[in-house]
Amino acid sequence: MEQAILGGGCFWCLEPVFRALRGVSDVRPGFCGGHVDHPSYEQVCRQDTGHVEVVQLDFDPRQLSYETLLQVFFGTHDPTTPDRQGHDVGPQYASVIFYLNDAQRQTAEQVRAAAQAHFDAPICTRIEAAGPFWPAEALHQDYYRRNPQQGYCQFVISPKMAKFRRHYAQLLRPDA
Numbered sequence: 001m002e003q004a005i006l007g008g009g010c011f012w013c014l015e016p017v018f019r020a021l022r023g024v025s026d027v028r029p030g031f032c033g034g035h036v037d038h039p040s041y042e043q044v045c046r047q048d049t050g051h052v053e054v055v056q057l058d059f060d061p062r063q064l065s066y067e068t069l070l071q072v073f074f075g076t077h078d079p080t081t082p083d084r085q086g087h088d089v090g091p092q093y094a095s096v097i098f099y100l101n102d103a104q105r106q107t108a109e110q111v112r113a114a115a116q117a118h119f120d121a122p123i124c125t126r127i128e129a130a131g132p133f134w135p136a137e138a139l140h141q142d143y144y145r146r147n148p149q150q151g152y153c154q155f156v157i158s159p160k161m162a163k164f165r166r167h168y169a170q171l172l173r174p175d176a
Contacts, residue, residue: 001025002061004069005032005098005130007052008077009085013157014055016144017076017164020176023063028056029143030135032098038134044092052094056133064171066104070097070111072171076164079112080121086156095123098130105129 008014011029019027031039034051044051059069077085079095097112099105108127116123135141144157165172 001058002066003056003058003100004066004104005054005056005100005133006073007032007054007094007096007098008073008079009093010088011053011055011136011140012143012152013085013160015142016157016161017072018055018057020173021064021072021171022173023060024057025060026058028135029140030054030056030133032133033096033128033131041137041140047090047092051092052096053092054098054133066107067111068171070108072168073097074111074115075167076160079115079123079125080119082124095125097125097127099127100130
């Protein structure tokens, strides 16, 4: 198994996307990139810890390559808007790939460059060495599955998931 850490807006939106992919065994919402140990959601929302909302995921590279994972990442959020995804605005919503080794860094740079052809505006996704990953509180784990009737889930995440399922059907696990 390998790990990846990706930030592309609210972690509530990222988690169900990556959880649905064949080859991904676990997805954990949390925070990375900041200067405070064990930050809380409230601290990160105050925008003074330097953290980004991310998902840390475990995946089997024999079933899903890191390159394909990043292609899905660029295809399921807007990497051209600095520190924002839709109505979610702030540095905690940055588009960022936290690499865990040099091979991931190189792949991230190649995939970001290739993805630019699909966007009219410049991609602003940062590629940074991963620092510590801090898991988010329990109430943020598996949020979409546990709260499907919540407004944000219905009006933001559900349409995103429907689009994702149409575009990446060949990558979905059978139970997704």
